[in-house]
Amino acid sequence: MALSPKAVLGDANVYTLLQHLVGAHLARKACIEALEPRPGDHILDIGCGPAYYLDDLPACDYYGFDTDTRYIAHARRRFGHRARFFDELYTEEHRVTLPPFEGVLLMGLLHHLDDAQCNDLLALMGRSLVPGGRVVSLDTVLFDGQSRVSRFLARNDRGEFVRSPEAFRALARRHFARVESRLHGDTWRMPSAHFSMVLSEPIQAAP
Template sequence: MPQKTDGLHAVLSYPAVYDLLQNLLGARRSRTRLIRDHIRPRPGDHILDIGCGTGELFSQLPAGLRYIGFDLSEAYIEAARKRFGDRARFECMDVADYEVGHDQQQKADLVLAVGILHHLDDAHARALMRTAFAALKPGGRFISLDGAYVDGQSAIARALISRDRGQSIRTPAAYHAIAAAEFGTVDGQVRTDLLFVPYTHYIMECVR
């Protein structure tokens, strides 16, 4: 899993530092707009959140959802469990190890991967797509958000994105190709209005 782990990137492994930096950059506003415009959860939805971090996204979701968050960081998962208790389920595991049952009642309405694909090489990204597709109910949606390189991008945005911990930042076309290998319906949108700093995100909405 390509990822920078030195210097400031190592400090971000601490949950409190990670959350502080994210929120200073405008992550709370970003999550609000992502939920409102793209995730659009309905009461009772079953949500799987791949790479849930410390659970900040869950903290902004409406009540009445069935939520399971996955992350590889034991520190992040422990922080989420302490904060949210039994309001949600948080698992320290690779989502590839999550057992997807055949019972449609256990399938998800939404699978989220917020800021995850740009940490994965193509092989691992395709594997995540397969897992997401298998976990969804028919008509269920996969939503992803990642930094992206686009034509006409500001120098500041490109510089900030190039310093991300993830080392597999792609163009919208490259993200789309990975999703389209598994999903028949893939819609994508470039957004530059999510953070307080110049930054280019690409959001995909894929329907099973």
């Protein structure tokens, strides 16, 4: 029986290995640098998966959420002594019970969510930050002039909502006054292209 890419990548070790093979871990490193986390910060990571990049963060109060129980079980085995993991959706109830966050990571998440889900999540992220806090997102992307390999990888991503840079930026601008973005990859070292955004100054919805 043939295994689907989804089933194969559901194994945390296979997923992590593939990330390193296509250079995607380098984009994660760049995103963590852009978050500028400091020791003791409260860091929220939604769609954390196995959180294989946790060692790139300083000693901080880390909360990882993912709806995939296999990834969370793997993350707990590896990092459970110094981080908290939740195999559930992050909701308004978590926002009111957990501390506010200096930094939020959404790495590899928005392209798994439709526009309505992205809007709900980005609004909730804005409410979850301390004043001056920031959100960093990273996603597979489709754009004109992309290499064939990169386009193939983007079209075959598990996420069903791979967007253009403009579409990602438009979603973010509804919720954050400051949106800085960057394209990563589409090179031999990182054949899979990624698009990152640093979001700050949340726009509060009218009560």
